[in-house]
Amino acid sequence: MLANGETTIEELHLKVDPDTSIGEYEPDSYYLTVTPDDLAEPGPELDWETLRDAVENPEDGGYWNDTLEIHESRVGEDVLKASHRPAARILSGLARSQAYENGVVPRETIDDLVDTYCLHLTNRVADAEQERGKEHIRETYTDLITDQLYENPSPTADSYYCSTDTLQTRLQTELDTAQSVAERADMSPTSTPGNRLTPTTTMRPTSCARSGSVISPAGSPISLAQSTPDVRTLLNSVVVTTKSTTPMKV
Known part of the structure; x- marks a missing residue:
């Protein structure tokens, strides 16, 4: 249209910003x-x-x-x-x-x-x-x-969890299994049916793995040294601590 002279640049209202490169x-x-x-x-x-x-x-x-x-x-x-x-x-x-x-x-x-x-x-x-x-x-x-990331609490693993959710899920599964085995072996006479070990976000996996014990539903520690070999093998991969004021890294 410009070539035919029907429309001029002014009519198109084109604007140029002189400060823009x-x-x-x-x-x-x-x-x-x-x-x-x-x-x-x-x-x-x-x-x-x-x-x-x-x-x-x-x-x-x-x-x-x-x-x-x-x-x-x-x-x-x-x-x-x-x-x-x-x-x-x-x-x-x-x-x-x-x-x-x-x-x-x-x-x-x-x-x-x-x-x-x-x-x-x-x-x-x-x-x-x-x-x-x-x-x-x-x-x-x-x-x-x-x-x-979040260090795998298993003493035999060299790996990390992506999130606290995946770590919590794994720990709860291990705790449920350990409690079931402990109850069958009558290792925790003070435990009562229905009590459930529950991990919290204040767990400290590295220090727990070195502690050599878990906490029973009644709050008393269960020593791995006092366990039967099979139970000790299972519990060795389970990590629980008492409540701590130190949060996990986020």
Whole structure:
């Protein structure tokens, strides 16, 4: 229509902002807005800014919680930056996406994630110091990831639970089984039918595993050393503590 002279630019009311640079409209200046469901599904790699914002706390506009998962296809091997909190949360999201169906993440999975996504973060330049730098990265980021998860209380397991819900479910199952065996073995004469051992959110798995005892329904400890071998084997994987004022990590 402009070519035919029927309409002028003025009639189209086109406006130009002289303070706006053309570069501000380049596609590279945008990053993808994603939802938690998007993060958990396969898709294109996301840049650092998008991932960092996604793992912010909800009050800061992010999605971070115990259930947030990030599919491995969403994170490039060199995308993480040396910013501990967001990097640890992104790695934890990756770990959750690779957990078993029961919500358990093996230690080997965490080790593989650190090797895959973190070794480029070393600031060691000299070849002779590269290996030392990698070991420092492994130690640092392994601790950062496990601080976001929940240690498996079993003394024979080297793994972590994704959330407090999955840990509570596992502990309650173990406690119910242990109480049933203890009652059949008449190990707790003060117990009465209907009493139920109940884990609370103030459990401390690591210290419990070393204590060597559980708490009976009546509140008195049952020593594993006084148990029969079969019962002792079962109870050795059960962890209960008295109420503590120290909460589990969140």
